[in-house]
Amino acid sequence: MTVLTADWLLSDTLAPQVEGDPLAPLYAGSDRGELVLPFCAACALPLDLDQQVCDGCGAAEITWRAVEPTGTVHSMTVMHRREPGLVVAAEPYPILDVELASGHRLIMTTRTHPSSLPRIGDPVAVAFRNLGGVAIPSADLDPAAPPTTEASS
Numbered sequence: 740m741t742v743l744t745a746d747w748l749l750s751d752t753l754a755p756q757v758e759g760d761p762l763a764p765l766y767a768g769s770d771r772g773e774l775v776l777p778f779c780a781a782c783a784l785p786l787d788l789d790q791q792v793c794d795g796c797g798a799a800e801i802t803w804r805a806v807e808p809t810g811t812v813h814s815m816t817v818m819h820r821r822e823p824g825l826v827v828a829a830e831p832y833p834i835l836d837v838e839l840a841s842g843h844r845l846i847m848t849t850r851t852h853p854s855s856l857p858r859i860g861d862p863v864a865v866a867f868r869n870l871g872g873v874a875i876p877s878a879d880l881d882p883a884a885p886p887t888t889e890a891s892s
């Protein structure tokens with residue numbers, strides 16, 4: 740029996756409906772611990788998650804495959820708005836636009852509540868949050884990075 744721990748950020752009621760979802764290959768990969776993203780089946784250009792037609796060659800066939808789960812923070816914003824009953828985090832939380840080694844860009848938050856805010860250019864290892872039993876890509880900030888030290892006055 741799998742013991743599920745509640746997500747740090749969102750209510751389990753926001754778990755995506757996986758079956759029939761166009762992103763089902765992403766969720767299935769995430770469930771195996773793999774980051775699976777869409778590519779153009781004709782020219783192998785990385786595609787956005789909701790992209791139906793390739794910008795490069797105009798093909799409308801998509802293939803999903805596992806990619807290297809690493810990248811860097813391209814941009815970051817801090818969300819202060821909370822939705823009672825849906826957002827369970829008590830503090831503002833970061834939303835990252837991660838530029839992946841595969842060429843994809845993926846919007847995600849962190850796997851756990853970060854002790855400090857990520858910065859543009861920070862390395863990211865993509866890991867997975869568990870939201871109501873569905874694995875969701877999320878950012879692990881580089882564990883190899885030197886710990887930030889709070890300067891005491």
Ligand SMILES: [Zn+2]
Pocket residue numbers: 779780781782783784793794795796797798
């Ligand atoms: Zn193409």
